[in-house]
Amino acid sequence: MNNDKVLSLLGLAKKAGKLKGGEYCVETEVKKGRAKLVIVAEDASDNTKKSYTDMCSFKKVPVIFYGNKETIGKCIGCEERAAVVLTDEGFANAVNKQISQKDIKN
Numbered sequence: 001m002n003n004d005k006v007l008s009l010l011g012l013a014k015k016a017g018k019l020k021g022g023e024y025c026v027e028t029e030v031k032k033g034r035a036k037l038v039i040v041a042e043d044a045s046d047n048t049k050k051s052y053t054d055m056c057s058f059k060k061v062p063v064i065f066y067g068n069k070e071t072i073g074k075c076i077g078c079e080e081r082a083a084v085v086l087t088d089e090g091f092a093n094a095v096n097k098q099i100s101q102k103d104i105k106n
Contacts, residue, residue: 004071007067007072010076010095014075019086019091020085022081026084027055029085030085035059035087037085037091038062038083038085039064039072039095040052040053040063040066040082041081041083042067044065044083064096
């Protein structure tokens with residue numbers, strides 16, 4: 001795995017108990033209002049992307065598309081994951097900051 005700070009932050013958040021992965025967990029955290037940021041893999045199906053986008057838009061939770069299912073799963077010690085949810089504001093802000101810095105460099 002390359003030196004990707006976003007994926008490293010996701011791994012740290014998982015160890016801290018501030019990240020959950022999988023469709024059911026993501027949906028539950030969003031609906032209960034605990035989600036601070038939802039990350040959807042870029043290689044997820046269009047239907048999956050639309051589903052998360054609609055759900056997050058309705059609940060006013062930011063959603064970003066980043067990485068692929070394999071790398072997201074590996075960084076959190078699981079199999080492939082199409083989506084994960086951060087439940088901590090600090091981790092969510094750190095991930096957003098890293099992604100915005102990548103966008104500036106590209």
